[in-house]
Amino acid sequence: MNGLLAELGKKLAERWLSLLVMPGALYLAVAVSAHTLGHTHPFSLHTLTTQITQWANAPAVRTAGGQVVLLAAVLAGAAVVGLAAQALGSLAEQLHLAADWRSWPAGARHMAHRATERRRKRWEAAADIWRRHREAARAARARGTRADPAARHAARAAMTRISHESPDRPTWSGDRIHAATVRLDRDHHLDLPILWPHLWLVLPDAVRSEISAVRQSLIRATTLSAWALLYLPLAVWWWPATGITAILAVTSWRRTRAVADTYATLLEAAARVHARSLAEHLGLTTAGPLTHVSGDTLTRHLIGDTRSTPPVACNRHPPRL
Structure with a gap:
């Protein structure tokens, strides 16, 4: 002991x-x-x-x-x-x-809300670009070809630099x-x-x-x-x-x-x-x-x-x- x-x-x-x-x-x-x-x-x-x-x-x-x-x-x-x-x-x-930003004091909560909304808008725009590349790759596979993945990977990287999921x-x-x-x-x-x-x-x-x-x-x-x-x-x-x-x-x-x-x-x-x-x-x-x-x-x-x-x-x- x-x-x-x-x-x-x-x-x-x-x-x-x-x-x-x-x-x-x-x-x-x-x-x-x-x-x-x-x-x-x-x-x-x-x-x-x-x-x-x-x-x-x-x-x-x-x-x-x-x-x-x-x-x-x-x-x-x-x-x-x-x-x-x-x-x-x-x-x-x-x-x-x-x-717990939603329970912060009013001023800080307002700033956090605006920052979250800005991040969400940026993420949605980047996610739309990534989805378009993904749909193009899917259509190429349906035709029996393969689209260049570089643009799709770059679009996904741009999206995840903002957030991996929709910002909360x-x-x-x-x-x-x-x-x-x-x-x-x-x-x-x-x-x-x-x-x-x-x-x-x-x-x-x-x-x-x-x-x-x-x-x-x-x-x-x-x-x-x-x-x-x-x-x-x-x-x-x-x-x-x-x-x-x-x-x-x-x-x-x-x-x-x-x-x-x-x-x-x-x-x-x-x-x-x-x-x-x-x-x-x-x-x-x-x-x-x-x-x-x-x-x-x-x-x-x-x-x-x-x-x-x-x-x-x-x-x-x-x-x-």
Whole structure:
């Protein structure tokens, strides 16, 4: 038992250092450098080393007690900054995924609605082009020929750059995860938010580990947006901080899109592959592939008997793992 607690404490300490202290300490170092250098000489290494040397030679810092206090202050400050980034990261994730944008405050909700409508119009125009290419390819096959697929593939790529399904959210990442819900409902009549907590219990360990790892990657990607916001105020003292902010914001945007795509793919694949296993665990025999009928049966079984209680509105948020 003592060994288990020691190992657990070690892992918690490692995560505390990697997620909070180290990024926070880097932020504090950049903040101190920004305040010291200013706009006039933003890259003056001599000015920075001279100031650090003066601080190091201060009487309070040269004593053992002063060094302990300084180290504790740096660790505490780094942890506080790291916690602030984590808190802002949760907000950034909600903005990136926009699962509940219809419940946002009126102003933000109006902006999200307009963005969603603009994305939907762009998607419908791109989808029409793709459908025309698909119909042309189908007509060519009926004639015994084969149309050049390059234009059709390009049209589909242009459509999916906007959204994989008809947009329902103001962001690409949110719609990418929402697309998994749409496809499962359309193809198998499976309600992913209802299905997922039950399916998670029967998934193999390797699948759960993979999905959990991708989910953590999504959290880290959106947290980069929070760090971008934290670095932005440093530009008041030191103009290169705007470059750091821009790099972090672009990196967060690109990583979030990439990880959201992987996460949605894994959610959809896990549901398609293992939904029958869940049905068998529940005693619902399904012969052959999963159909609309078997999907409806499984969904109704998971919802339970609603005759004595009012129906609960389905929350279309992505599964929280």
